[in-house]
Amino acid sequence: MRRKDDTLRDTLLEYARNVADSEGIGAINIRSIAQKAGVATGTVYNYFSNKDDILLALTEEYWKQTLIELRTAITSDSFCGQLEEIFAFLKNRIDQSAGKLMGSLGNVETAGQERMRSMQAHLEAALIQHMERDTHIRKSIWDETFTKQQFARFIMLNMTLLLKTKAYDIHFLIEIVKRTIY
Structure with missing residues (x-):
């Protein structure tokens, strides 16, 4: 069995991303990606079992990049x-294209949710780091029954x-956080 080439996989995803950006997510299909990459359709199937698998990979890649960019986008000193x-940044990303990608995962929604748990774990770790940088947070609130x-x-x-319900007013949540940690 021939070893898969990660560079070719990345190239195929790049072509899929270009199709999604220029023609819409509905235009993504194995045949058109193979044609754009100059490879046989079967070669694409070596990397992705179907269109949903491509969409899932694009969504995961998009969120990984978003989390990387999030690190430099946050400038406030207070938690x-x-x-x-963070909320505004994520909302903007969802409005741009992540929402369309996530909405297209109908046939692989469960797999998408599993992969998103990993992204959520990274976001949780980032939140903890941000909490630890805010010197105004009371240290006495943390214990074994109420952890960071x-x-x-x-x-x-x-x-x-x-974000999921498009209830974009975060002010009440912020107020809860303020009253809890300061």
Whole structure:
């Protein structure tokens, strides 16, 4: 069996991304990607079992890049200010193209949710790092029954819910956070 080439996989995903950007997600298909890459259709199937697999890979790649860019986009000194920036950044990304990609995962929604758990874990870790940088947060609030990890999970789940339901007013969540940690 021939070893898969990660460079070719990345190239195929790049062609799929270009098709999605120029023609829409519905235009992505194995045959057109193979044609654009100058490879046989079967070669694409060596890397992706179907269109949904390509969409899932594009979504995962998009969120990985988003989390990398998020690190430099946050400039506020206060944790609550950072939460507002994180929320606005994620909302902007979802409005741009992530929402369309995520909405296209109908046939692989469960697999997509599994992969998103990994992204959520990274976001939780980032929230903890941001909390640790804010010197105004009371240190006495953390104990074995109320941990930074639990609080980060609470914030991440609520932010995710607000984004998913398009309830874009984060101010009440910010107020809860303020009253809890300061």
